[in-house]
Amino acid sequence: GTLTFGAGKISAGILYVGYQPAANPKYGVGTVNVNGGTLSVSTNLTLGFTSGDTGAATTSGTLNINNGAVQANTIAAGSGTSVINLTDGTLSVTNTLGASGAAVGTLSSSDSAMILSIPNGTPGAVVDTLNLGGTTNIISIGSISATVLAYPAVLPIITYATLSGSFNLGLISLPSPYVGFISNDVANGSVDLVVTSGPAPPRSITWSGRDANNGNALTSVWDIGATADWLSNSTPVTYNDNGGLGGDVVTLD
Numbered sequence: 001g002t003l004t005f006g007a008g009k010i011s012a013g014i015l016y017v018g019y020q021p022a023a024n025p026k027y028g029v030g031t032v033n034v035n036g037g038t039l040s041v042s043t044n045l046t047l048g049f050t051s052g053d054t055g056a057a058t059t060s061g062t063l064n065i066n067n068g069a070v071q072a073n074t075i076a077a078g079s080g081t082s083v084i085n086l087t088d089g090t091l092s093v094t095n096t097l098g099a100s101g102a103a104v105g106t107l108s109s110s111d112s113a114m115i116l117s118i119p120n121g122t123p124g125a126v127v128d129t130l131n132l133g134g135t136t137n138i139i140s141i142g143s144i145s146a147t148v149l150a151y152p153a154v155l156p157i158i159t160y161a162t163l164s165g166s167f168n169l170g171l172i173s174l175p176s177p178y179v180g181f182i183s184n185d186v187a188n189g190s191v192d193l194v195v196t197s198g199p200a201p202p203r204s205i206t207w208s209g210r211d212a213n214n215g216n217a218l219t220s221v222w223d224i225g226a227t228a229d230w231l232s233n234s235t236p237v238t239y240n241d242n243g244g245l246g247g248d249v250v251t252l253d
Contacts, residue, residue: 001029006036006068015045018061018080023052027059028080034068034089041072047104048080056080065089065112077104086112087134094142095119098126103161110134113172116157117143118193123156130158130191132165139182140173141193149201157182158191202248 018030028049032039047061059080063070069090075097082098082105084091092115098104100122107127111134116124118141139157146155163184169191171182178198185192 002031002033004033004035009038009040011040011042013041013043015039015041016049016061017045017063018048018059018078018082020050020052020055020059020080023056025054027055027057029058029060031062031064033064033066034070035064035066036068038069038071041070044074044076045070045072046076046078047082047084049078050080065091075104077102081105084108086110086114086137088112091115092142093117093124096122096124096126100126102126103128105129106131107158108133109137111136113138113140115140115142117141118146118155118157120145120147123159123190125158127158127160129162129164130160132163132168134168136168136170138170138172139191141171141175141178144175144178144193144195144198147202148195148198151195151197151201152180153195154183154185155193155195156190157193160189160191163189 016030017032019028020026021028045063047063048059049061050056050059056079059078060083061078061080062083062085064085066087066089069092071092072094074095075084075093077098084104084107086109088111090113094117096119097107097116103126105127106129107125108131114137116139118124141157144155148155163186167184169182169184171180171193174180178195180193180195183192183194
């Protein structure tokens with residue numbers, strides 16, 4: 001079926017575009033046209049969901065964004081055909097778009113904006129074919145969860161198997177305090193964020209109960225909630241894991 005709208009806002013918790021409900025020769029073909037207004041999906045938007053049998057090969061899901069906006073928590077690709085077309089539109093994904101082994105088949109963008117995130121250990125978007133058209137396309141990074149051990153660091157935003165069109169992606173914004181730029185790694189099929197500076201990288205810290213000024217004698221008193229063993233100017237120390245950013249490795253000796 002086809003859903004088309006051009007103004008206002010449609011909100012959904014879960015949305016399937018192209019759905020094959022059972023493993024049989026029957027198939028599902030779905031298209032959503034956002035020709036203005038906003039489509040908001042708070043949980044999962046799935047394109048081309050299949051259940052199996054011969055109908056799976058014909059199942060497809062297509063999302064067309066023309067002068068409109070789509071906001072989704074996650075966009076997943078079923079084993080059917082999955083297509084996203086952006087023309088003068090905006091696509092915002094809070095978590096991931098596609099995944100390793102389940103890539104979105106085609107992502108096309110023409111004079112459009114994408115707001116993507118960089119999770120820890122995975123690209124923000126995984127696609128088979130990335131088509132870039134129009135004069136310019138822009139990317140903003142909504143969040144960076146990847147652990148950065150040193151600068152500069154290369155973080156994959158979009159990985160692709162095939163790139164079509166001229167590379168015209170520009171970076172508009174990053175979460176503070178990160179600074180960086182976009183690079184196209186053709187050899188590895190990846191649109192990367194090269195981060196040149198940002199929060200302090202995680203540290204390797206050892207807290208010792210031994211006193212180097214007292215012959216390395218063990219001076220700690222190991223009790224619970226009574227004796228403060230680590231002091232700063234005679235004041236008990238509160239450790240907040242790299243300023244609350246996480247990632248530090250702490251050894252208590």
